[in-house]
Amino acid sequence: MPARSSTSASATPDVLSLRSALLGWYAAHQRQLPWRQDRDPYRVWVSEIMLQQTRVAAVLEHYRLFLEAFPTVAALAAAPEQHVLALWSGLGYYRRARMLHQAAKLVVAQFLGRIPTDLDSIRALPGVGRYTAAAIASIAYGLRAAVVDGNVERVLSRLDGLSRPDAAVWRRAAELLDPLHPGDWNQAMMELGATVCTPQNPQCLVCPVHGWCRAPGAETRRPQPARKRLQLTCALIKRRRGFCLVKRPPDAAQMPGMWELPEVVPSDRQTPICLVRHSITDTNYEVHVVSVPIKALTLLGPQPAWLCFSSWELWSLPLTGVTRKILRKLAIH
């Protein structure tokens, strides 16, 4: 991939050399990631949805299994939602999976299974906002749309030595965008933010654009919401047919339709099995897992019908993250 930058008339020599420096660095140092194998719009799309607020390391395995199960838009559109959620299990932000599924059905129905090629139509897909639309358009189709994510915002604020309102950040990103390599430029900006221009301990000594930077390594901390702390007790109920799980109600605020261990009222008659710490958005949970004699079972609150699954069946369900963590810890496979 050439590290040339554009000779667009409006760009100053300074911007041209900045582009060249960053693109050259990206060509040499980019991570080899599965969604960079090609520019298949579907693969790019899935990766961008999975990467929303989620680290690369957490995405890799889910991405592999997801594309194995749903290699095309049509395959995804044809799948039952529970199957889609099962493959998303553990990634978090499950609404992303539902919207991706919904969007896939829409693409099949309205666009003959082809992901639209113009920015506005991409942006109109469920789950695709301003960032994701620009990412897909530039990476898959080479359209001149700049992205602004957390990385880009931090890189730009250090580069220019000032923080701007949102609208101005998008304008600045568009100004710097390399018109000849928009996809590589966008990914280079994000890659720099993710690996060099990090929030803490930025590696300014190896930064390819250090010479253009007004405020190298400037602090960019954001205020953090206070975490609540909650204890609860879940029951592992073993029966001949397997283990009992409950399905979260379809209208639940969090993780509707996903399966988990039933919550029970703590009591002395329960045998403690393990303790798991888990955080969900603004709450830190301490989950006590107990074994309960079936006769002494008292579920907490109105629990919908529960079902039993064999240990191998469990893992094809859309389990919540904490449930996966518990079952893994108890070596139930």
Added chain:
DNA sequence: CATTCGTGGCA
């Protein structure tokens, strides 16, 4: 426009 939605890894 402020809130809400998950999770795991690492300093």
Added chain:
DNA sequence: TTGCCAAGAAT
């Protein structure tokens, strides 16, 4: 152990 996040979008 605890706190700090990470390639945002929808409402």
